[in-house]
Amino acid sequence: MEPLPWHRLSAKMLAVHPVQEIIRFLPVLIGVLFIGRSGQGPIWSLIGLGIAVLGGLLRWFTTTYQITPTHIRVRRGLLRRRELSVPRDRIRSVDLSAHPLQRILGLSRIVIGTGRSDRHDEGVTLDALAVAQAARLREELLHRTVSVEQPAKPQGATIARLSPRWVRFGPFTLSGIATIGVVVGSLVNLFNETRLDPDNFGLLRSVINQLTSVPVAVAIAEITLFAAVLVAVLSALAYILAFWNFRLVRTDGTLHVTRGLLTTRSTTIEVRRLRGAEISEPLLLRVAGGARCMAITTGLRVGRGAEMGGSVLLPPAPLSDVRRVAGEVIGDADPPAREPVRHGRRAHRRRYTRAFLFAAIVTGVFVLLWWLAGWPALPWQVSLALFPIGALLAEDRYRNLGHVLLGRRLVFRHGSLVRRRYMLSSDGVIGWVVHRSFFQRRAGLVSLTATTAAGRQHYTCADLPAAEAVALAHDAVPGLLDPFLVRRE
Amino acid sequence: MVIVTEPVLDLRPPANRVNRRAVLFWTTRAALGWLVPLIAELLWLVLGDGGTPLTTALVITAVIAIAHLLVMPQWRYRVHRWETTDQVVYTQSGWFNQERRIAPVSRIQTVDTERGPLERMFGLANLTVTTASARGPVHIHGLDLDTAQRLAADLATRTQATVGDAT
Numbered sequence: 001m002e003p004l005p006w007h008r009l010s011a012k013m014l015a016v017h018p019v020q021e022i023i024r025f026l027p028v029l030i031g032v033l034f035i036g037r038s039g040q041g042p043i044w045s046l047i048g049l050g051i052a053v054l055g056g057l058l059r060w061f062t063t064t065y066q067i068t069p070t071h072i073r074v075r076r077g078l079l080r081r082r083e084l085s086v087p088r089d090r091i092r093s094v095d096l097s098a099h100p101l102q103r104i105l106g107l108s109r110i111v112i113g114t115g116r117s118d119r120h121d122e123g124v125t126l127d128a129l130a131v132a133q134a135a136r137l138r139e140e141l142l143h144r145t146v147s148v149e150q151p152a153k154p155q156g157a158t159i160a161r162l163s164p165r166w167v168r169f170g171p172f173t174l175s176g177i178a179t180i181g182v183v184v185g186s187l188v189n190l191f192n193e194t195r196l197d198p199d200n201f202g203l204l205r206s207v208i209n210q211l212t213s214v215p216v217a218v219a220i221a222e223i224t225l226f227a228a229v230l231v232a233v234l235s236a237l238a239y240i241l242a243f244w245n246f247r248l249v250r251t252d253g254t255l256h257v258t259r260g261l262l263t264t265r266s267t268t269i270e271v272r273r274l275r276g277a278e279i280s281e282p283l284l285l286r287v288a289g290g291a292r293c294m295a296i297t298t299g300l301r302v303g304r305g306a307e308m309g310g311s312v313l314l315p316p317a318p319l320s321d322v323r324r325v326a327g328e329v330i331g332d333a334d335p336p337a338r339e340p341v342r343h344g345r346r347a348h349r350r351r352y353t354r355a356f357l358f359a360a361i362v363t364g365v366f367v368l369l370w371w372l373a374g375w376p377a378l379p380w381q382v383s384l385a386l387f388p389i390g391a392l393l394a395e396d397r398y399r400n401l402g403h404v405l406l407g408r409r410l411v412f413r414h415g416s417l418v419r420r421r422y423m424l425s426s427d428g429v430i431g432w433v434v435h436r437s438f439f440q441r442r443a444g445l446v447s448l449t450a451t452t453a454a455g456r457q458h459y460t461c462a463d464l465p466a467a468e469a470v471a472l473a474h475d476a477v478p479g480l481l482d483p484f485l486v487r488r489e
Numbered sequence: 490m491v492i493v494t495e496p497v498l499d500l501r502p503p504a505n506r507v508n509r510r511a512v513l514f515w516t517t518r519a520a521l522g523w524l525v526p527l528i529a530e531l532l533w534l535v536l537g538d539g540g541t542p543l544t545t546a547l548v549i550t551a552v553i554a555i556a557h558l559l560v561m562p563q564w565r566y567r568v569h570r571w572e573t574t575d576q577v578v579y580t581q582s583g584w585f586n587q588e589r590r591i592a593p594v595s596r597i598q599t600v601d602t603e604r605g606p607l608e609r610m611f612g613l614a615n616l617t618v619t620t621a622s623a624r625g626p627v628h629i630h631g632l633d634l635d636t637a638q639r640l641a642a643d644l645a646t647r648t649q650a651t652v653g654d655a656t
Binding site for chain 1: 497498500501503576577579585586588590591592593596621622623624627
């Protein structure tokens, strides 16, 4: 039998890597070429740039991959050769993405997600292939049987597409804060490398002069207003960059998510790997009437930040749209909308106890520092505000805490600063944890955790009355608890 | 008026206790942990000039340590229990905060026994049962070696009988 061929990545990557590295080292280059400063620092930076470019080129020469009927193999590394081999029936998701440079050259990065649950699992990454090749590879990997006769794939039903009006939710995600961090970081870097004095810029100097000439309160108000507007604008921009052209399409057995203005991403989730969905509402977004939706699926871990990695099913959007999409994805419109059962008086009291305990500890520490170490009285006087704020949060946390079992779907809801609703199929539950702290035992409450191979790996419902927790676990996965159940009068 | 009290469902604790030697093991392990702050404070007292506050701190540390060593192992021994059936592995652990874990045998992915140096001194072993969930491992601490090995072999054979990838 003829051995299967080993493929290389797209040769165009040889052009992409140097440009990428040069962009990353741009502040240094400006410093060296245009300012003409000499010294040790820039030389080392240039050597670093050379090594980075060389490394990128080497990556192309040393990376090869092979698709066999049962496995996908990737070989990489110059000195330390590594061969990664993934059984094709363990492939859970295939994610395509392309940053602007790759899009210009018609390239696409492909990330193959496997079901491994360890924290550092990056899956198999091929960076990058030609778009057509990547798309064909995805079809081949996910559908297993590639029929040559019908190359036109069936167009699926669109569940959701981005409405431009949703951009109004962008500012409420605060994702612009991260952008500001990056911009400030690179500006500082630029000033460092070029040894420019910020005082030399007329604009900056006049701003500083203006701020120092007005009263402190006015200056603080000006800075706050400026920061708020800046964060809002950048957050809206970040929303557009991440989610423009968002589409969620259902085809036979898979969900496709495509999105992105400059860097495009396309994620495919197998429906048979889907174990449920999560609706999350950060406080600001909730006040604005928005929410977002994520998939709970094996092979895709829940990411951080506004983009939520590969698991996003709907970007921040009106709550009614989020509920509709979640309902269509999990195949039941009831779990996203049903008001959960609350946990009763003792759970209510525990929310307040915890809030007041926190406020009391913080205030107590400041009072001690004021009394013993001669701190000003202002910190503990300000921290007294934690009591009313804590009470408001506690009440909201109690109202949001709840659970309900709808058919074969387990619904947990909790949180105030970020309210989350988990809708987990009980087929996905692969174990239970019943946690009882000392104080929970005295109050007759337990925290019930469903462990699962999907999404966050565990979903917890806090402070249920003990008997309700047992009944819930028993109803959700019948038979499992039978040998250990007792009836108490 | 007749008050009908509805019978409520409850979980009974697992049937088997861990080995009695585990009490000694937990005591030793905790004692070794307490030695670190105690010795540090003692050295400071002897070498430096800590004075009254340091002596107070040393006495308080010693009292807490002794209370912990007297209470924790006994309490733990009363809580730690385990049971396996054909379908389920069921454990209870902790002392101040307690936890019950239930994992279906059909979802088990690996079964390990492990013993640290201290556990070997007491002839004890731990059994760890993992599932496809990163948060789902079930540990049974303080088993005697024979029981742990028998249990591991038993669970491993039963796990092989189930099909699918257990997610």
